[in-house]
Amino acid sequence: GAVVSQHPSRVICKSGTSVKIECRSLDFQATTMFWYRQFPKQSLMLMATSNEGSKATYEQGVEKDKFLINHASLTLSTLTVTSAHPEDSSFYICSARDLGAEAFFGQGTRLTVV
Amino acid sequence: GNSVTQMEGPVTLSEEAFLTINCTYTATGYPSLFWYVQYPGEGLQLLLKATKADDKGSNKGFEATYRKETTSFHLEKGSVQVSDSAVYFCALSENSGYSTLTFGKGTMLLVSP
Numbered sequence: 412g413a414v415v416s417q418h419p420s421r422v423i424c425k426s427g428t429s430v431k432i433e434c435r436s437l438d439f440q441a442t443t444m445f446w447y448r449q450f451p452k453q454s455l456m457l458m459a460t461s462n463e464g465s466k467a468t469y470e471q472g473v474e475k476d477k478f479l480i481n482h483a484s485l486t487l488s489t490l491t492v493t494s495a496h497p498e499d500s501s502f503y504i505c506s507a508r509d510l511g512a513e514a515f516f517g518q519g520t521r522l523t524v525v
Numbered sequence: 526g527n528s529v530t531q532m533e534g535p536v537t538l539s540e541e542a543f544l545t546i547n548c549t550y551t552a553t554g555y556p557s558l559f560w561y562v563q564y565p566g567e568g569l570q571l572l573l574k575a576t577k578a579d580d581k582g583s584n585k586g587f588e589a590t591y592r593k594e595t596t597s598f599h600l601e602k603g604s605v606q607v608s609d610s611a612v613y614f615c616a617l618s619e620n621s622g623y624s625t626l627t628f629g630k631g632t633m634l635l636v637s638p
Contacts, residue, residue: 455626457625457626518567
């Protein structure tokens with residue numbers, strides 16, 4: 412299947428700093444990318460859906476100014492956690508799909524805010 | 526709204542044992558159902574899917590049948606291997622396409638030699 416690369420796999424940052432997570436589709440053009448968050452022993456919760464070249468659509472309860480999503484090209488989407496706090500510590504996963512195809516997932520990023 | 530409930534893990538089995546991971550769902554309409562697998566250090570991979578009632582999805586010896594009457598999509602494998610150790614996620618999407626997915630919490634499977 413297609414490959415989605417997510418980077419970094421782990422990041423530790425200080426409270427108040429910002430962290431950027433990248434999601435790349437390596438061998439296909441991703442017209443739509445999804446960002447999920449997973450708390451320990453919880454489901455993957457959809458945070459936002461982004462289409463290339465347009466603003467992301469955020470799920471209810473997700474702060475747009477806190478979690479900045481940019482889908483500038485057909486192969487790259489970024490999630491920036493701004494002014495991170497310990498409660499933002501979580502596992503973040505992206506997925507990508509092209510028109511009419513299944514979604515492929517990145518490896519996930521474990522964010523720890525200290 | 527939509528929801529997926531799957532059994533809590535970890536599920537610990539010996540090699541060649543029979544596996545069942547239960548999954549039930551709540552949805553409006555007729556969702557498509559999926560099982561994803563996440564091996565250590567890797568992303569989620571689609572394992573199998575079913576798009577309508579009574580469909581059976583199968584792959585790599587795993588299978589699951591879409592049961593509308595019991596709103597279930599239980600994952601089974603007749604003989605597990607150590608290499609099957611992973612986290613398994615049950616999921617649904619609202620239509621037959623690959624729209625946004627609603628996931629269960631995931632069930633960790635540990636298979637010992």
